[in-house]
Amino acid sequence: MHNTSAEEFETSPERVRRTQDSFSIGDLAKEFDITTRSIRFYEDQGLMMPERRGQTRIYTQKDRVRLKLILRGKRLGFTLAETKTLFDMYDRDGSSVNQLQTMLRLIEDKKLALRQQLEDIKVVLHELTAVESGCRAELSEKTKEYP
Numbered sequence: 001m002h003n004t005s006a007e008e009f010e011t012s013p014e015r016v017r018r019t020q021d022s023f024s025i026g027d028l029a030k031e032f033d034i035t036t037r038s039i040r041f042y043e044d045q046g047l048m049m050p051e052r053r054g055q056t057r058i059y060t061q062k063d064r065v066r067l068k069l070i071l072r073g074k075r076l077g078f079t080l081a082e083t084k085t086l087f088d089m090y091d092r093d094g095s096s097v098n099q100l101q102t103m104l105r106l107i108e109d110k111k112l113a114l115r116q117q118l119e120d121i122k123v124v125l126h127e128l129t130a131v132e133s134g135c136r137a138e139l140s141e142k143t144k145e146y147p
Contacts, residue, residue, distance in 0.1 A: 023059040042070055045080050077110050
């Protein structure tokens with residue numbers, strides 16, 4: 001008697017997507033909770049290149065992965081131009097050494113910029129706290145004078 005694991009029959013949406021060969025623009029928009037217009041914009045920027053069958057776009061697993069990377073890059077503060085550079089490097093080279101080195105430089109630049117923003121925020125918060133204290137003190141004095 002053969003023991004069948006539950007995993008053999010797994011039909012979770014994620015597993016189905018990983019094994020699916022092609023996707024429509026609507027499939028990807030729904031999966032990533034973005035508009036079809038956003039996906040077409042990424043195509044216009046050269047980040048994705050779906051097959052065409054007449055007017056219909058057919059997206060592959062590669063397109064799906066690229067879309068996932070585009071959205072992750074945006075969350076991390078990468079521009080679409082930076083993401084395109086990484087994709088182009090990978091497409092040209094095939095090895096990921098140059099791509100990884102470039103990615104590390106971009107990450108260091110992002111971290112440096114975020115640290116500077118954090119310092120700027122701390123300064124502004126300190127200034128706001130000082131102005132707030134002044135306003136509260138003055139308001140307290142004014143309410144004592146004019147009850």
